[in-house]
Amino acid sequence: MTKKLFIKTWGCQMNVYDSARMADVLAPLGYQPVDEPDGADMVILNTCHIREKAAEKVFSELGRLRQMKDRKAETEDGRMILAVAGCVAQAEGEEIVARAPFVDMVFGPQTYHTLPEMVAKASRAAGSVLNTDFPAESKFDFLPEEAGSQGVSAFLAVQEGCDKFCTFCVVPYTRGAEFSRPAEQIVAEAKRLVAGGTREITLLGQNVNAWHGDGPDGSTWGLGRLIRELAEIDGLERIRYTTSHPRDMADDLIRAHAEVPQLMPYLHLPVQAGSDRILAAMNRKHSADDYRRLVDRLRSAKPDLAMSGDFIVGFPGESDADFAATLKLVTDIGYAQAYSFKYSPRPGTPASVDGAQLPEEVKESRLAALQQLLNAQQVAFNHGFVGRSVPVLFDRVGRRDGQLLGRSPWMQSVHAEANERLLGRIVEVRVDAALANSLAGTVVTGEYITASPLQPAVTLEASA
Ligand code: SAH
Ligand code: SF4
Ligand code: F3S
Numbered sequence: 001m002t003k004k005l006f007i008k009t010w011g012c013q014m015n016v017y018d019s020a021r022m023a024d025v026l027a028p029l030g031y032q033p034v035d036e037p038d039g040a041d042m043v044i045l046n047t048c049h050i051r052e053k054a055a056e057k058v059f060s061e062l063g064r065l066r067q068m069k070d071r072k073a074e075t076e077d078g079r080m081i082l083a084v085a086g087c088v089a090q091a092e093g094e095e096i097v098a099r100a101p102f103v104d105m106v107f108g109p110q111t112y113h114t115l116p117e118m119v120a121k122a123s124r125a126a127g128s129v130l131n132t133d134f135p136a137e138s139k140f141d142f143l144p145e146e147a148g149s150q151g152v153s154a155f156l157a158v159q160e161g162c163d164k165f166c167t168f169c170v171v172p173y174t175r176g177a178e179f180s181r182p183a184e185q186i187v188a189e190a191k192r193l194v195a196g197g198t199r200e201i202t203l204l205g206q207n208v209n210a211w212h213g214d215g216p217d218g219s220t221w222g223l224g225r226l227i228r229e230l231a232e233i234d235g236l237e238r239i240r241y242t243t244s245h246p247r248d249m250a251d252d253l254i255r256a257h258a259e260v261p262q263l264m265p266y267l268h269l270p271v272q273a274g275s276d277r278i279l280a281a282m283n284r285k286h287s288a289d290d291y292r293r294l295v296d297r298l299r300s301a302k303p304d305l306a307m308s309g310d311f312i313v314g315f316p317g318e319s320d321a322d323f324a325a326t327l328k329l330v331t332d333i334g335y336a337q338a339y340s341f342k343y344s345p346r347p348g349t350p351a352s353v354d355g356a357q358l359p360e361e362v363k364e365s366r367l368a369a370l371q372q373l374l375n376a377q378q379v380a381f382n383h384g385f386v387g388r389s390v391p392v393l394f395d396r397v398g399r400r401d402g403q404l405l406g407r408s409p410w411m412q413s414v415h416a417e418a419n420e421r422l423l424g425r426i427v428e429v430r431v432d433a434a435l436a437n438s439l440a441g442t443v444v445t446g447e448y449i450t451a452s453p454l455q456p457a458v459t460l461e462a463s464a
Contacts, residue, residue, distance in 0.1 A: 004031070159205025
């Protein structure tokens with residue numbers, strides 16, 4: 001009998017990847033994904049603990065789910081297994097069990113390969129199954145192969161965890177120590193993805209460029225070498241990686257940007273702040289000028305490289321001058337796109353007990369000023385593409401009929417009227433307009449479209 005599985009995912013791409021793997025683990029038990037929690041046989045909240053709001057949402061969501069669970073208990077098919085997974089589960093597992101005893105399973109990011117046992121236990125007994133261990137074995141050695149196609153653009157986790165201990169961040173505590181998956185395992189997964197129709201793979205890791213492994217030749221590989229290996233896979237047209245740390249940007253990885261055509265010209269390289277005093281207090285172990293020089297080297301290797309980043313404003317003790325240094329750095333670099341956040345004190349992190357916490361209004365106004373600058377850069381970046389033709393990998397159908405959505409090499413979302421048979425293909429699109437977060441374009445007719453090993457190349461008719 002098939003059972004309905006609903007997974008709600010918060011947080012980073014690693015959580016998106018984990019949710020897909022949880023579904024794979026549960027598929028042999030008869031669980032099939034559905035789009036609605038109401039009536040589901042199992043609901044998993046895959047949570048994020050990075051900022052305060054993220055964690056709060058979990059408890060409010062649990063309140064709503066409890067009612068659905070109670071309603072289901074009164075029906076014939078009975079029981080909804082309710083689970084909290086991910087980084088809030090890891091950090092606050094015991095509190096969840098205490099505050100929400102109706103939750104059946106609470107498990108951290110490193111234990112979900114044991115879901116079959118947890119489900120069996122939860123089905124037998126009342127009370128919550130709590131599993132927030134950091135097991136000695138790697139879950140990756142136990143996960144089943146992906147159940148079905150992972151889509152045109154797919155994530156592949158290559159590295160997990162963090163040893164950097166930035167003073168504001170919970171990730172080293174919720175994800176554990178840095179771990180690199182073996183190269184062979186990654187290449188095998190990539191080949192399966194491509195055989196299933198994937199054309200673009202984004203390699204994931206909390207510090208993805210810290211990835212290292214033993215190559216088949218016995219030498220130690222870094223991420224650059226791994227990317228070169230993946231680029232050999234027939235049918236894999238695009239490779240990306242995220243998130244990188246400035247201190248792990250090896251020369252060979254920089255060279256790969258110049259030498260591997262499949263490696264896309266877009267890099268998410270968080271810097272967090274532009275003041276050396278704040279960077280030191282954050283334990284970033286690099287200066288603002290180190291970052292500037294690094295971006296210079298990257299752009300010498302790949303002149304059209306689009307930069308993205310993460311910023312925190314209102315870190316404890318941040319002065320007006322410190323914040324001005326962040327604005328200066330943003331102006332110097334010129335971002336295609338970036339994320340910015342108000343500092344959020346996280347339990348258990350050193351910065352949260354710093355006496356120099358800033359008032360909310362200061363954080364608010366700095367965030368507004370920074371976002372205004374970043375938005376202006378993004379708009380300018382996107383406007384520069386109007387009238388140009390860009391190769392777009394269509395990866396999904398758009399909201400409007402007859403429309404496909406895809407991405408440019410520089411991560412811009414591009415939508416255009418296009419026939420569905422162009423899904424999974426790279427097509428030249430002329431950009432007609434730049435909107436705040438996307439580009440609107442027209443498929444260039446008569447253009448040759450990249451062949452994929454599964455489908456022959458086609459030439460577009462005027463109607464495409
Ligand atoms: N591993 C990545 C990022 C992980 S978290 C890196 O090192 O860059 C994603 C982003 O969330 C961070 O880059 C940071 O900008 C933000 N962030 C993390 N902790 C935060 C906190 N306590 N308050 C506000 N933003 C935070
Ligand atoms: Fe968090 Fe810093 Fe590690 Fe990134 S490098 S995950 S910000 S501790
Ligand atoms: Fe959030 Fe955990 Fe990712 S805290 S950002 S889900 S690593």
